[in-house]
Amino acid sequence: MTDLFPPTRTAALEKLTAFVPKAARVYASQRNYDLGPGQHDNVSTLSPYIRHRLMTEPEVIVAVLGRHALSSSEKFVQEVFWRTYWKGWLEMRPAVWGGYQQGLARAWDQVQTQSGLRGEWEAACKGETEIACFNHWAHELVNTGYLHNHARMWFASIWIFTLRLPWELGADFFLRHLYDGDPASNTLSWRWVAGVQTQGKNYVARASNISKYTEGRFSPLYQLTSNPEPLDGPPHPPRMDAPEGDRLDPSKPSVLVLHEDDMSPGWLFEQGLKPLATATLDATAQISPLHVAPNVTSFKSALMDDCTTRWSTSLGPLTTGLTTAQAIEDWARSIGAEQIVTPYAPVGPAATILNNIRALPVIRPLRDFDRRAWPHATAGFFKFKKKIPELVGAMKGFQPV
Numbered sequence: 001m002t003d004l005f006p007p008t009r010t011a012a013l014e015k016l017t018a019f020v021p022k023a024a025r026v027y028a029s030q031r032n033y034d035l036g037p038g039q040h041d042n043v044s045t046l047s048p049y050i051r052h053r054l055m056t057e058p059e060v061i062v063a064v065l066g067r068h069a070l071s072s073s074e075k076f077v078q079e080v081f082w083r084t085y086w087k088g089w090l091e092m093r094p095a096v097w098g099g100y101q102q103g104l105a106r107a108w109d110q111v112q113t114q115s116g117l118r119g120e121w122e123a124a125c126k127g128e129t130e131i132a133c134f135n136h137w138a139h140e141l142v143n144t145g146y147l148h149n150h151a152r153m154w155f156a157s158i159w160i161f162t163l164r165l166p167w168e169l170g171a172d173f174f175l176r177h178l179y180d181g182d183p184a185s186n187t188l189s190w191r192w193v194a195g196v197q198t199q200g201k202n203y204v205a206r207a208s209n210i211s212k213y214t215e216g217r218f219s220p221l222y223q224l225t226s227n228p229e230p231l232d233g234p235p236h237p238p239r240m241d242a243p244e245g246d247r248l249d250p251s252k253p254s255v256l257v258l259h260e261d262d263m264s265p266g267w268l269f270e271q272g273l274k275p276l277a278t279a280t281l282d283a284t285a286q287i288s289p290l291h292v293a294p295n296v297t298s299f300k301s302a303l304m305d306d307c308t309t310r311w312s313t314s315l316g317p318l319t320t321g322l323t324t325a326q327a328i329e330d331w332a333r334s335i336g337a338e339q340i341v342t343p344y345a346p347v348g349p350a351a352t353i354l355n356n357i358r359a360l361p362v363i364r365p366l367r368d369f370d371r372r373a374w375p376h377a378t379a380g381f382f383k384f385k386k387k388i389p390e391l392v393g394a395m396k397g398f399q400p401v
C-alpha cells in the first residue's frame with residue numbers, strides 16, 4: 001500500500017498533473033465522498049508531499065489556476081489555504097502545542113496506570129472495537145499512512161464522543177501513522193472536532209452522513225453517541241505577532257540545516273546562500289512519546305533523500321540524520337561556520353530542536369507566502385478566506401486565465 005505515495009518529487013508532480021483537470025467541478029461536487037483505500041481519486045492525495053514542502057502550496061495553487069478560474073476552483077484552493085491558516089493560527093499561539101503535549105503526557109500516564117483505559121485505547125488503535133467503520137479506518141490509516149478528510153472527522157468524533165477516549169491520544173495516534181502528520185493541521189483539527197478550537201461547537205459524526213458519503217459501505221445505525229456536549233477547554237492563549245523571519249546575509253560562512261517542514265530549499269539558494277556544508281535534522285523522535293510507525297519514519301527519510309539528491313550540487317558535503325541541538329552545534333562548529341541557516345520551521349518537533357541551539361546564531365528566513373498569509377489567521381477561517389484572492393494575486397508566477 002505504500003505505493004500509493006512514492007516518496008519522490010517526480011511522483012508528487014505526476015499526481016498533481018493527473019489531479020489538476022479534476023480540481024474544479026469534480027472536486028467541488030465529489031470531495032466529501034470516501035470511497036475506500038486506493039479509491040481516493042476524487043481528492044488530490046497530495047498532502048504527504050505538501051506537508052513536507054516537497055511541493056509547496058503556491059506551486060499547487062498556481063498549477064490549478066493555470067487551468068481553472070479561481071471562481072470555479074475556489075473550493076480546492078480554499079482547502080489548500082486551510083493548511084496555511086492552521087499554521088498561522090498556531091504560530092501566533094504556540095502555547096496550544098505545548099498544552100497538547102502536556103495533555104498527551106497526562107493521558108499517556110493514565111493509559112499506563114489504568115488497565116481499563118489501556119484496553120480501550122489498544123482496541124481503538126488496533127481497530128478492534130464494536131464499530132466496523134471505525135475499525136476499517138484504523139486499519140486503513142495504519143496500512144496506508146492516509147485517511148480521507150471525512151474519515152478523519154468521523155474517526156475523531158467517534159474516538160472522542162462514542163469511545164470517550166482522550167482526544168490527545170487520538171491526535172497522537174494520527175501523528176504516529178499519517179504520512180502527512182502535521183502539528184498544526186492535526187492538533188487544531190482534533191481540537192475542532194472536540195469543540196475546544198471553535199469553543200462550544202463540536203463535530204458530531206452521524207450514521208446517515210457516514211452511510212451517504214461512503215456510498216453505503218458503512219452504516220453504524222444506533223452505534224454512535226447522538227448528542228454529545230462539546231468538551232471543555234481553556235480559553236485560547238493571547239495572540240502573539242506572526243513571525244517575520246530573519247534576513248539572510250549570504251556573505252557570512254554558513255551551514256544549512258534541512259528539516260521535515262521544508263524539503264525544497266531552492267529559494268534559499270536564489271537568495272545567494274552557498275553553504276559550506278549541509279546537515280539534515282531527523283525530528284521524528286520528538287513527534288510522540290511512543291514510536292512513530294516505521295513506514296512513516298522511512299517515508300520521511302526517503303523524502304529527505306529525494307530532496308538532498310535533487311539539490312546535491314548546492315549543498316556542499318552532506319551529513320544526515322542529526323537529532324539534537326547539541327549535535328547540530330558540534331557539527332556546525334567543526335565546519336567553521338559563523339551561522340546556521342535553516343528554513344523557518346513552524347511550531348512542532350523540528351522547531352523545538354532548532355530553538356535549543358545556543359552556540360551559533362540561527363538564521364531562519366521565512367517564505368514570502370507564509371509571511372503574507374500567517375498574520376491573517378487572527379480569528380476563524382471565514383475571516384481568513386476573504387484574504388485568499390489577495391494572497392493568490394501576490395504569488396510569483398501566477399497568471400490568471
Ligand SMILES: Cc1cc2nc3c(=O)[nH]c(=O)nc-3n(C[C@H](O)[C@H](O)[C@H](O)COP(=O)(O)OP(=O)(O)OC[C@H]3O[C@@H](n4cnc5c(N)ncnc54)[C@H](O)[C@@H]3O)c2cc1C
Pocket residue numbers: 031043044045046047048050051079080081082083084086147148149150152153156174178180181182183185186187189190193
Ligand atoms: C481530525 C483531523 C486530523 C487531520 N490531520 C491532518 C494532518 O496531520 N496533516 C494534514 O496535512 N492534514 C490533516 N487534516 C486535514 C485533511 O484531512 C488533510 O489535509 C486531507 O485529508 C489531505 O488529503 P488530500 O491531500 O487528498 O486533500 P485534498 O482534499 O485534495 O485537499 C488539497 C490540500 O489541501 C490541504 N487541506 C485539505 N483539507 C484540509 C484541512 N481540513 N486542513 C488542513 N489542510 C487541508 C492539504 O494540503 C491537501 O493536500 C486533518 C483533518 C482532520 C479532521
